[in-house]
Amino acid sequence: MDAVNIVTDFVSRAKPLWPNERHVGSPTIDSNLQRPNGKDASLPAIDSYAPAGKRQLWTFGSGQANIAKIYFGKTEWVLWAAFGQPTSRKTYGTYFVYTYDKIRVSGPQNMQYSRVYFFVKPDSLGSGKVVDVRLDTASGLPI
Numbered sequence: 001m002d003a004v005n006i007v008t009d010f011v012s013r014a015k016p017l018w019p020n021e022r023h024v025g026s027p028t029i030d031s032n033l034q035r036p037n038g039k040d041a042s043l044p045a046i047d048s049y050a051p052a053g054k055r056q057l058w059t060f061g062s063g064q065a066n067i068a069k070i071y072f073g074k075t076e077w078v079l080w081a082a083f084g085q086p087t088s089r090k091t092y093g094t095y096f097v098y099t100y101d102k103i104r105v106s107g108p109q110n111m112q113y114s115r116v117y118f119f120v121k122p123d124s125l126g127s128g129k130v131v132d133v134r135l136d137t138a139s140g141l142p143i
Contacts, residue, residue, distance in 0.1 A: 046104065047102070050084070050102070051083050051084040052082060053082030053083040053084075053100075053103070054084065054100075054102055054103055056104075057104050057106070058103065058105040058106070059105065059107075060105050060106065060107040060108070060113070061107065061108055063106075067103075067105055067116065067133060071118065071130050071133055072130055072131070072133065073129055073130060074129065074130050075127050075128065075129055075130075076096070076098065076118075076120050076127055076128050076130075077127065079100075079118055079120075079130070083100045083103070086099055086100055087099045087100060087101045087115075094121065094122070095119045095121055095122075095131070096119075096120040096122060096128060097118070097119055097120075098117070098118040099115065099116075099117055100115070100116050100118070101115050101139075103115070103116050107135055107140065110142060110143050111141065111142060111143065112140065112141055112143045113135040113136065113137075113139050113140045114136075114139040115135070115136035115138075115139035116133065116134070116135060116136070117133070117134045117135075117136065118130050118132075118133055119131050119132035119133070119134070
């Protein structure tokens with residue numbers, strides 16, 4: 001099998017991350033879709049082709065998979081290796097804020113979040129380390 005057929009086969013087997021996902025533009029959500037437990041299907045499905053960090057079920061504030069505790073002090077290169085390319089990278093004062101979507105994080109008060117912000121303080125070597133991890137409250141849904 002040549003390289004073109006391998007890529008074509010890979011793309012044809014890829015499953016969308018969101019219901020009714022289009023490969024051009026933003027994903028759309030069909031509000032009529034339901035999860036098996038009857039709640040809206042507005043959290044992304046876990047993609048088997050996603051980077052390892054996006055396939056993990058994370059916690060926030062406690063637990064062995066506490067995303068804030070695990071990534072505090074890690075370099076921005078570790079973030080890229082674990083989660084892939086960020087959805088956005090913005091400057092906030094003297095920090096860089098990396099935004100990652102389509103991550104599953106169980107947070108406080110029985111909520112599940114899908115967007116995480118990593119605050120990275122740049123160093124003199126041109127890299128930086130994570131100094132804070134925050135959840136986007138707008139991405140939270142009750143579980």
